[in-house]
Amino acid sequence: MTFKPLLSVLAMTLAGCSLTPDYRRPEAPIPQAYPQGGAYAAPAPQRAALIDGQALFNSPALQQLLGLALENNRDLRKALLNVAAYRAQYRIQGSALLPDIAIDGAAARARTPADLSSTGDQVTGADNSLQIGLTRYELDVWGRIRGLDRSALQTYLASEETQRSVRIGLVAEVAVAYLTWQTDQQLLAVTRSTLANYQHNLQLIQSSNAAGTASDLDVRQARTLVFSAQGQVQAYTRQVAQDANGLRLLLGTNIPARLPVADLDAQTLTPIPAGLPADLLRQRPDIRAAEHQLLAADANIGAARAAFFPSITLTAGAGTASSQLNGLFDSGSQSWSFIPQIHLPIFTGGRLGASLDYAKIQQEIGVVNYEQVIQSAFREVADGLAAMGTWDAQLKSQQDLVRASDEYTRMALQRYDEGVDNYxxxxxxxxxxxxxxxxxxxxxxxxxxxxxxxxxxxxxxxxEKRA
Incomplete structure (x- = not known):
């Protein structure tokens, strides 16, 4: 009778043993579809998927700035380095699944005084050895090391999703900063043009006042417009400079010269398809990162459970030893050792139980965090859809107000010139x-x-996905 088949089955059984709980993705605590109503665009059947956000922007200037930011921004660089660091930690943890094999050589000489020697004579001895050995390799019978390895893997994957989140946030920040900078430049130009018009009107009224056809009150009222516009010019001048400084910080480098001015009336972004499905949220990097952290917490529970069971470690070595260095490879100098050890925890002062409780609590926190991230993401998307469903109508109303105000100003100027109304x-x-x-x-x-x-x-x- 041979024990080889029995040992093979036992080894396979032990290798497959895992105390990690089966992962079940928590139910998303959000509706299956986004809200509908007066603030939202009419839904339409869509099959949609996420794409790289840079393809979303149609402005050549903005595309150029985004390229610079993705290459030079320091926050993004730190995020990439964090990913590399977690990858290295995962590799370190994974190495525990494999044995450490090393070659050790030693040469020692010692002198024993005569009064301590068993022979009554002083003794000078030598001990030379060369060994290749297995240094304290733990058999992962209960899956403790595999659990820690899975936890490190999920933490590394979470860091990759965090880096994606930083990248997406950077793209959004650069786009907002650029459009804000361009808008403030246009506001400065509009205010300067209006100031020049106010100054021209003031000169005319001063001339009319000198001729006796305009009152001192008219002059003072005209001056209030000039002073107010002058203050706004300075405010927008300051804001444009600060916008440029903020954009420069995001880019991590200087703003290229001769960028085309953005036309905010023109389409800058790709249109949003109506009726986006709510399950798009699962592609958000912060949600995916939260799920990876949840998987890591599950793996930590398995590792904490495995710590209650015996651990088996192996130490072994083979080589040669001799009192003379030139005798290391002589016949009969061979040496070897094999030291299996088993460790069974009996009393740990509650440390193992507390560690398991901590791992379970961290897993519960991970579930709550995952659900919270999904709820926040749903709210952000719903708010964004409400904004996009109402801004076009609001802009049209404001454009109508500008036209009406322009007509009102022309009529008021005509009536003032004709003496019908006061200034x-x-x-x-x-x-x-x-x-x-x-x-x-x-x-x-x-x-x-x-x-x-x-x-x-x-x-x-x-x-949009094509069917």
Whole structure:
């Protein structure tokens, strides 16, 4: 009778032993579809999937800036280095599954005084050895090391998703910063043009006042417009400089010269398909990272459970030993050792139980975190869809207000020139026109920022799938 088949079955059984709980993805605590109603665009059947967000932007200038940011931004570099660090940690942990084999050589000489020697004479001895051996290799019978290895793998994969999240966030931040910079430049240009018009009107009114056809009150009212516009010019000048500084920080390098000015009236981003399915959220990198962390927590539970069971370690070596260095390879100098050890924990002061409780609590925290991330993501997407469903109508209303204010200003100027109304009416019309033009630019910026935030909320973009 041979024990070889029995030993093979036993080895296979032990190798497959795992105390890690079976993973079941938690139910997403969100509806199956996004909200509907007056704030949302009419849903349409869509099959959509995420795409690289850079393809979402149509502006050549913005594409150029995004390329610079992805190459030079320091936050993204740190995220990439973190991924490399977690990859190295995973490789370190994985090495525990394999035995360490080393070659050790030693040469020692010692002198024993006569009064300590068993022969009564001083003794000078030598001990030379050369061995190749297995250094304390643990048999992973209960899956403890495999559990730690899986935990390290999932942590590494989570860091990759975190890096993707940083990348998506950087793309969104650069896009918002660039459009804000361009908008503030347009606001500065509009305010400067209006200031020049106010100054021209002030000169005319001063001339009319000198001729006795305009009152001192008219002059003072005209000056208030000039002073107000001068203050706004300085504010926008400062804001444009600060916008450039912020964009430069995001790029990690200087802003290229001669970038084309963005036209906020033109389409800057790829249109969003209506009726995006809610399961797109599972592609968000922060949700995927949370799930990897949950898987790591499950693996840690398995490792904590395995710590209750006996551990078996092997130490072995083979080589030669001799009192003379030149006798290491002589006949009869061979040596070997084989030292199996078993460790069975009996009393640990509650450490193992507390470790298991901690692992289970961390797994529960991971479930809560996973659900919370999904709920936050759903809210962000729903808010973005509500914004995109209402901004077009709001912009049209603001454009109508600008046209109406422009007509009102022309009529007020005509009536003032004809002496029908006083300058206060014209003053009010001019203020309203400038405010309406500025708000239109800010509303256009807000629309595109909402579009970009929706891109970010969806995890980096979208495209329609062909059936």
């Amino acid at each position: 206060l009416t014209l003053l009010d019309a001019q203020r309203q026109l400038l405010s309406a033009r500025q708000k239109l630019l800010n509303d256009q910026l807000a629309k595109w920022c909402a579009h970009i935030q929706l891109y970010k909320a969806l995890g980096g973009g979208w495209t």
